[in-house]
Each structure stands twice: as structure tokens, then as C-alpha cells.
Amino acid sequence: MELQEAIRTRTSIRAFKPDPVPFETVKELLEIAARAPSGTNVQPWKVHVVAGKARDELVEKLLAYREENPTDTAQEFDHSNKRVEPYITRMRTLGKEMYGLIGIPKGDKERSWEQWGRNYKFFDAPVGLIFTVDKDLDARSWLDIGMFMQTFMLAAKERGLDTCAQGAWNMFWKATREILNVPEEEYIICGMSLGYADPDDPVNKLISEREPVEGFTTFHGYAEASVETA
């Protein structure tokens, strides 16, 4: 698969087949991802990989914690993102499309809770990744980790594997910290599912929208661009 094909065909997968992913494959993907750039080469990424019994244990304990502490959803780090336009509409569109595909009507709290909970089963993927970052590092390192994650996801796609990045894992972090022994000096910032997509599950049919380039780019110094947008 060409790189551009991997980029264009990668989508967030939210239903996986149980087929395992070999240790060597995961390790190689991590090696490739570690070629991602990072400011002054600090390589701030830290990853916990869970598979087999460790994965099942994390899933089981996390889901139990969530049932007992359903409102313990605050992230440990600053999460004061204001819900403003145009972001709110994009977020709602995604939710509407996804829940529409699965057939969960708006306001069905029970099924929405259940569907959200699938995050904590890694959507049945055989491998889960939990990304952490040293609390001492600032936003620049978080950018680096984003690049690491995207490199990992594209390398996985190239090998016929699928992924879903999961901010959901920065909630209920107290339980994850304890189960995986994550040091107090690190934030749990994201999770990721890794495995083989279940092509028959309707949730995987979702192709999310993108804004056109003109919507997010200001071109400076390109005569063609100013003619087109004039």
C-alpha cells in the first residue's frame, strides 16, 4: 500500500475482529512510530501496550470502576476546551452520523452509555495502547506524541491493521493508573485500539467529513490562491 493510500483509507475503527496481533508486529510498529519527529528530539512518548490477559484485566477492571464511578470523567490535565463553533457542529455531526449508523436514537441514554463503554473494551480489539506524557513537559511534547500516534496508525494501516485513537482513556484515569502502574509524574493522555476491522459492523462504515482546504488555510504569496478566492 502506498503511503497516500494508507492516509486516505485510514478511518477510526470501532468494531474489531478477535484475531490477535503478534508481539513482533506491535514492536515493529512502535519502532516505526518512533521515527516521528519531535522538538529538539526529546521523544516524549511513553506507551503501555496491553494484550492477552493484561488487556482483559484492564478492560474488566476499568469497566467495573466506570460502573461504580460513572461521573468520574474529569481528565487529570487542563481540559477547559470551550465548546464553540465551528467545533461544536463538527462534533455533533460526527456523533449524529455514528449513532445513526449503529441505530441509537438521540436521547437513548442507556445505549449511549453502553456504546461509549465500548471504548474501554478497545472496541473488542486484541491490543490496546495507552499513551502517557511526563507532567513536566508542555504542549510541544503533546504535539510530538500526536505525530507518533499518527505515524503508528498509518504504519498499521499499511500492514492491513486498523486503529482508533481514544481520548476516552484520559477519563477514569485513576483506575488505569493503578492497574498499569503509571507513575504519578505522568498524565494518561490517550488510548488506542489496534487490530483487524470487522468489515460487517455498520459502525465501521463511517467516513467522517473534512473541511475544504480554503476553510482552514490562509495562503500568503500565491497569486493563484488569491485569484481563486477573490
Ligand SMILES: Cc1cc2nc3c(=O)[nH]c(=O)nc-3n(C[C@H](O)[C@H](O)[C@H](O)COP(=O)(O)O)c2cc1C
Ligand atoms: C486524539 C484523539 C482522540 C480520539 N478519541 C476518540 C475516542 O475516545 N473514541 C472514539 O470513538 N474515537 C476517538 N477518536 C477518533 C475521532 O473521532 C476521529 O479521528 C474523527 O472523528 C475523524 O474520523 P476518522 O479518524 O475516521 O478519520 C479520537 C481521535 C483523536 C485524534
